[in-house]
Amino acid sequence: MAFIDARQIPDGTELTPDLAIIGGGPAGITLALALANTPIKMLLLESGGVEFDAATQALYAGEESGVRYIPLDATRLRYLGGGTNHWGGWSRPLDRIDFERRDWLPFSGWPFPREEIEPYFARAQHLIEAGPFLYDKLANGVLPGPLLPLGKGGLYNSFFQFSQWHGNPQHLPTAFGHRYSEQLKRIPNLQLMLHANVTGLRLAKDVRWLDHLDVATLSGRKFTVKPRHTVLACGGIENARLLLASNDVIAAGVGNENDLVGRYFADHAIPRDNATVVVFGGEIAGYYKTTKDAQGAHFRATISPTEAFRRDRQLLGALITVEQHVGLDALGQAAVETASGALGINASEAHAYSLGVGLELTPDPDRRVMLTSARDALGMPRLKLSMTIADDDLARYREVLNELGRQLLASKTGMLRIDRHSRADWLSVMDWGNHHLGTTRMHDDAKQGVVDANSQVHGLANLFVAGSSVFPTYSASNPTLNLVALTLRLADHLKGVFR
Template sequence: MPIIDLQPGGTIVPLLRCDVCIVGSGPAGATLARELSNSGLSVVLLESGGEQRNPENDALNDIENIGRPRAPDQWSVRNRILGGSSHTWGGRCGPFDAIDFEQRDWVDHSGWPIAMHELDPYMDRSASHLGLAVGSGYSDQRFWSIAGRTAPEAEVAANRLLPFFWQFSRDDAESYPFEYMRFGRHIAKHLGSNVTLVTGATALRVLANDASTKTRGLEFATNDRRKHSLVAGAVALCAGGIENARILLNSGKPDRPALGNDRDQVGRYLMDHLRGPAAVFSLNGSAALQRRFGRYNVQGHFFRAGLRLSPTIQREERLLNCAAWLGEVLAPDDPWDALRRLAARKPRLPEDAISVVRNIPLMVRGTIDYFGARNGLPRKLQELTLECMCEQVPDADSRISLSDRRDRFGMRLPKLDWRSHPDEARTMHRMAELVASEFSRIGFPVPVLADWVRDRAPIPESFVDVAHPTGTTRMSSDPSRGVVNVDCQVHGVEGLYVSGSSVFPTAGHCNPTQMIVAMAIRLADHLKDRPERPILTEMLVHAG
């Protein structure tokens, strides 16, 4: 795999041509490039950052926010670095539910043009990209069979709540045994000789023919502020839910709508996940609860148990989808953190040594749990909460547009008007109430509802975005209701594709990364199966 580093002091910018240009090396872009390796297509993978974090690159993620409060530090949710936002993600994976793909009459603008079962083969293939034990069939009661365990006798009522299991990504190549897949760390060994990785290249706008009906390539900039053109038969934007929309809005002719935006759909339907504590448990007497809804070690892979709203109650009470799990606030003297620092020879002395000595009984029990019961290590907690995460209503007025402010390359910044809605608060209230009711029924500790839940108040403003920007280039068979078609090609623009959570019509209750990877694999298959490949050769012949 050729590598061209355009960071300051790097290689002189060469003339770049390819069949497929991929923008962004995060989970979507890295997966797409890996799947196109050795395909017979020439591929260029563009990454704005490099191998190390750079303040100048961080500044390119500035936003103008005029809506609901968002994470004040954009680095916590968006990373311009090789591997993209997998650099700071929490590794949590899971599939969407079948109901998430349905057109629900109580959720405006819901419904996907594909069904969940169509994605199952790609979910299975995502396992190797994410370091998962299995790619599908693990998030419901089938987990107990996969884990070789007996399902609990006391269980929540299936018409109200359902068990749900998340799986955590694992990078076997890292020395720490439970490090998440960061995508950028080992990218070179996963890409074929037909893929050229270019770092320090910031995508500015997509180039198209005069009629704006076919892509011709991409304009990008290097850190010296020079602008360059890359000729490509196809362009796949894999730069995240905010940047994908921003690039499209900055593309096209000055006297026409932005590229792919003839129907004013680009940037609309901005969603994320509203997530935070809805109740709190007493730590006393919570050991059984923590074992049942804690971490499970399955063949060296960690899973996490939780709950989700059943489709039955969603339909009956016209609720959105929502999940809940135990939130653990670690005590300052948690011995496992202290032991990890001691093992890494970066201790805080004498505090870490004292912490280990004082908590020997907890560590003995943890060793037994880890190797015997095959659960995760029990942590010393300061607080145990009920965390809820809810999907959002697709709202055309919750959107990304362009600010009058510009970045150092002269490109207009994204202006975010992210909105929340009463149905989201109502759903989270109901989720917390159902958990309290069901736990009381089956004999688990009952949490104390948070004031905002008890008082039926709006979701607190402290519940900011959680790095899951969704919907801004949504998929739809109807060009008047979305940006990309069922193949993730931008409506009306041949050869222009988008990959990532920005194409999701709804956000579900689940972390999006595994779905992002599965959809990228699906797009790769489509690009390889296009009848006119190789794309660049066909384009140049017609241009001549």
């Protein structure tokens, strides 16, 4: 069925699907695809159209405070396909340790182990079009060039794989809206409505049930949707905004009796050019510097702390990448000569590279989004993000770099210099992943999480949340593959709910 335009729906209409999905990003689209051809009548409400539109995008504007962050209307996209309209396609599954509760890491742990989402990785990988699910298994096959010898120690060679939309001549990453539009139109039990902004989640009198959704268009139409069940899939920032702004019955907002909604926000900190690595034996293999193809995968190498090293040294996730070829200053040259001389190595073919990294942050309740008194064109309160990064997070990464330097020397492979020292220095090269995590965190205990292990909002039997806002501990891995897998798991749960 063709997509429906909400601007054509008469004012005051009440629609009654079995399931409302709010948001047509990868989470919402995955859910619709996974529930295709079931008896569940779905209505997917998407704020934008099929292409970018400035007036809709402006609904995302907000404020940022604290550590410099990307403006809230630049770090996401508000039209069908959501963030995948300009994502990088970098993918890597969460590690086993990411799910563990660690005594040394406050607020850590998921309510289930990695095994719970493993059965969904293959389908998620297929949906994001990232080739065979190999990742670290790439090291066991034929690669175009040698792995960097790291010897024994806390760091190992790991791999990202990349989404590559095969219907697209440039093989850009899969943009879910464009890629799956035709498939979505063919789903008999789905209506997909564009230009439909959900502006309120309205509770039944007993506050244990979501009664209906308020929907508005920028052209001024207003109508309601009264579904049996609803999945909020508006992205890691907007999920919190909609819950917080729905404060007509419970002043703190829906699902926010314990003041958790919007807190524990995280992204991956990406300090660029933070260290210089020298490889004694010549050029590093090209797949460390850029993406390459092997074993059916489009991939790039990264250097990661092992899970054992992270447990032992109380470290968070860090995925180190080689950024660019650099020249060495006189001091650097002298250091290479001294070190290679002491090791009895010929370093005449040495090459130097700057390193970048994607860092996991410590969960922090004060890193959060909150409503402000400013309103958008639909009358919704705008958000303010309070961004933090702990000195400890930077210190933990320095420890990872120290270990990498130790391993390079011990294996006579190369050497490393850390180039950032003060906090200001680190912050001056800080970039962010545009990965919005944690604002509706998952926990079995309602006092510690907004949603339970099934992604159901605690205390509200018919409201669920999809996307990386439910990640209680974040990992350094990119979120989209993982949130798609988690959404497939949610689809299976919903099939049971509707049975």
